[in-house]
Amino acid sequence: MTVQPLDAVHRDKIAQLPEEMFTIIKSVGRATEPRLGRLHILGRDTLETPHYVATTSRGVVPHITQDLFARATGINGVYVPLEDFIEKAPDKIPPLYQFKSPDGSSPLRRFIALRERALLVLGARRTPPIIAPAANPNTNTSVSISTSVGFRPLTAEDYAEAAEKLQPDIVVGLGDIPYGRALGSKRIEKATDRNIEWLQAHVDVRNDWYEDTTGPSTELFAPLLPVSCANQHYYIESLLQDRSKDVDGLAFYNLAALEDLPDGLSHLPRLALTEPTTPHEVLQHVSLGLDVLTVPFITAATDAGIALSFAFPATAAPKAEAPPVSLGIDMWTTDHATSLAPLVEGCECYACTNHHRAYLQHLLSAKEMLAWVLLQIHNHHTLDLFFAGIRKSLEDGSFQQNVEGFAKVYESRLPEKTGQGPRIRGYQFKSEGPGEPKKNPAPFQMLDDRSEKLAESTPPAADADAAELEEQGFAEKQS
Amino acid sequence: MAAQHSHRQRRVRYPLDPHPPASTNLPTSFQMVSLLKLSQVTEEGVRFLSPHDGSPMLLTPEHSISLQNSIGSDIMMQLDDVIATTSPDHARIKEAMHRSVRWLDRCIAAHEKPESQNLFCIIQGGLDLELRRECCREMVARDTPGIAIGGLSGGEAKDAFCKVVGTCTQLLPERKPRYVMGVGYPEDILVSVALGADMFDCVWPTRTARFGNGITAEGTFNLRHAAYAYDFRPVEEGCQCTCCRPQSEGGLGITRAYIHHVAAKETAGAHLLSMHNVHHLLELMRRAREAIVEQRYPEFLKEYFGRLYAGDKDKYPQWAVDALQGVEVDLLSD
Numbered sequence: 001m002t003v004q005p006l007d008a009v010h011r012d013k014i015a016q017l018p019e020e021m022f023t024i025i026k027s028v029g030r031a032t033e034p035r036l037g038r039l040h041i042l043g044r045d046t047l048e049t050p051h052y053v054a055t056t057s058r059g060v061v062p063h064i065t066q067d068l069f070a071r072a073t074g075i076n077g078v079y080v081p082l083e084d085f086i087e088k089a090p091d092k093i094p095p096l097y098q099f100k101s102p103d104g105s106s107p108l109r110r111f112i113a114l115r116e117r118a119l120l121v122l123g124a125r126r127t128p129p130i131i132a133p134a135a136n137p138n139t140n141t142s143v144s145i146s147t148s149v150g151f152r153p154l155t156a157e158d159y160a161e162a163a164e165k166l167q168p169d170i171v172v173g174l175g176d177i178p179y180g181r182a183l184g185s186k187r188i189e190k191a192t193d194r195n196i197e198w199l200q201a202h203v204d205v206r207n208d209w210y211e212d213t214t215g216p217s218t219e220l221f222a223p224l225l226p227v228s229c230a231n232q233h234y235y236i237e238s239l240l241q242d243r244s245k246d247v248d249g250l251a252f253y254n255l256a257a258l259e260d261l262p263d264g265l266s267h268l269p270r271l272a273l274t275e276p277t278t279p280h281e282v283l284q285h286v287s288l289g290l291d292v293l294t295v296p297f298i299t300a301a302t303d304a305g306i307a308l309s310f311a312f313p314a315t316a317a318p319k320a321e322a323p324p325v326s327l328g329i330d331m332w333t334t335d336h337a338t339s340l341a342p343l344v345e346g347c348e349c350y351a352c353t354n355h356h357r358a359y360l361q362h363l364l365s366a367k368e369m370l371a372w373v374l375l376q377i378h379n380h381h382t383l384d385l386f387f388a389g390i391r392k393s394l395e396d397g398s399f400q401q402n403v404e405g406f407a408k409v410y411e412s413r414l415p416e417k418t419g420q421g422p423r424i425r426g427y428q429f430k431s432e433g434p435g436e437p438k439k440n441p442a443p444f445q446m447l448d449d450r451s452e453k454l455a456e457s458t459p460p461a462a463d464a465d466a467a468e469l470e471e472q473g474f475a476e477k478q479s
Numbered sequence: 480m481a482a483q484h485s486h487r488q489r490r491v492r493y494p495l496d497p498h499p500p501a502s503t504n505l506p507t508s509f510q511m512v513s514l515l516k517l518s519q520v521t522e523e524g525v526r527f528l529s530p531h532d533g534s535p536m537l538l539t540p541e542h543s544i545s546l547q548n549s550i551g552s553d554i555m556m557q558l559d560d561v562i563a564t565t566s567p568d569h570a571r572i573k574e575a576m577h578r579s580v581r582w583l584d585r586c587i588a589a590h591e592k593p594e595s596q597n598l599f600c601i602i603q604g605g606l607d608l609e610l611r612r613e614c615c616r617e618m619v620a621r622d623t624p625g626i627a628i629g630g631l632s633g634g635e636a637k638d639a640f641c642k643v644v645g646t647c648t649q650l651l652p653e654r655k656p657r658y659v660m661g662v663g664y665p666e667d668i669l670v671s672v673a674l675g676a677d678m679f680d681c682v683w684p685t686r687t688a689r690f691g692n693g694i695t696a697e698g699t700f701n702l703r704h705a706a707y708a709y710d711f712r713p714v715e716e717g718c719q720c721t722c723c724r725p726q727s728e729g730g731l732g733i734t735r736a737y738i739h740h741v742a743a744k745e746t747a748g749a750h751l752l753s754m755h756n757v758h759h760l761l762e763l764m765r766r767a768r769e770a771i772v773e774q775r776y777p778e779f780l781k782e783y784f785g786r787l788y789a790g791d792k793d794k795y796p797q798w799a800v801d802a803l804q805g806v807e808v809d810l811l812s813d
Contacts, residue, residue: 095739098711373746422746
């Protein structure tokens, strides 16, 4: 992974590349229409858009070690939230800030051992984030972030400094994003002011930071508030005028701001830090002109033991009378216990070419971590193909028709989770208050729990039914 | 010195890896000891309640062999009657040893693929050396392709463990692999090798990785400790595993600080440390084999213990010093 000196061939290739980081290849001209593009950052794999970047937790795509990431997945970009790394800042300087990259490249990339050519996007919060309690609101100078030691404020200044020091490829500016809450008009006004001010401050940091060099090595994406552009028009105005040279892209937290996005901003790449819960929603996001998406349901499906099984365009022809096809396969069910078939027939991912359903079902029921590794590889591969299908349809003009076909063929939701996922950690959920059931059921129980119950119970009445007997510790009723 | 050397060479054998290479099937066996509380051992087999649904089950030697035949493992293990070595019930230990011999006969008779699968017997007899000797004699007479020493690593004292291994290996034929079951600590493996054992298996390197422990030549360290949060060295300096090797040499260049960041928080943390720990043990065994071939295993042991205890001979475990003295390796000499 050393940085090789450029040979002649490489130099020629670079000369041929467009100067622009983002090129729109095909678009109908209006702002809220799907578009084909190319995101190119020197030294990284070119991201053909629409595409997705994988979400990470503590610097790693969950379950996928860094070597496996390079060897067994086709993921070419990741989103990394800063809140995963700054437990006790600012009281204590986080390790990541003290880490020096051995070769002067991005300390963040080296710290998390990310593949050299994978695109690295840095934001402040996880996606989806854990919503901060009302007692920890964003302030004029900071947002509330969730770390593994609780909610803490992250100031706009600290964030800008850190983001530039860590040298990701793309940094999403800090926004006053009110996750999970509707905004009143006063609050929107306040958020707009904060966004203008924080972006200004971030640009100032960049100008100081790169004073002596040719310019920033990171691309700055401006966060838009999750309201229409008309509602945040002072901010939009500043993006169109004062900041037009400083901002390299836009980040969206919902679809509202897309509706009336001015043409003056349509040349910028659009990163969606939204939470689509189904492939249908992903298609809707793409339809509205989003270029790079984060898709948290990939990891959610993996943790639930679900192998995603959809394709775009849908392979089966939509039939009026046929029942909708499932979007995923629940690998926990014992139906798979003797099936030697791959997770998805014809799939060429590492999991499907090397293993079969029976093995996966066994791994899940034995709670072996390898189950989630294999599912995660498969599910990301499914999304790689899904986005490739989207781009191809956009190219040949069949996108809209294929979206309609997809909606007819597939179920509207992912299958329900039936099995137990990996252990949930404190930074992955927010406690809802006292009396909550355990998030991680005990993996073992006393084996003779049943006989103890039996010994303690009074003898069943002559007319007791099966449910009552079961409650007293008798064998479960077989259906 | 020369005489001693040749003597040692007779005893220290060429050990196999503690983990067979991935291309071979792992030995299969059924560990009944952990279910002991609810299991009932009769001459017929082991009766126990299914850990899944509590339904009663019976595992006989014949059934265990039939399962292993269908799994097709290269090495299969007999069903044995295991009593914790720490059990005070001597009569029961004796009974278990004799029953294991009888079950071995049933296993051999039930084995359908002796031409392609190797059935290993398992020597039992607790910590009673006389019982172990008797078991060795009985089982060696059955002429299985390989021999396991079982029932150890159950919390017995290390010197008792070494005595059992040393006693058994003396009675076992030269040309059959000797497999000490459930041994995984590097010191235990290296001493057992000196006592004439060849193969080992243990969950320890990967289990300890899940708890955030990294194995190094200087000892095992828990990287979840706050001291490692700012430690930007690899888990083990100079280690050539994928996790530790610097990026400039094609590795990941993972630091202790990063392991600290993910250990016990992300499953990938367990995976990364497992990669290192397993590599460490495989590398240790490779170096042990090299030392044996080059006739310098005693020096290898001295070097190993010297590094592990930072040259402080007072800290060397007495059991290891004693056990190695028994095979004429003096750890304390310079």
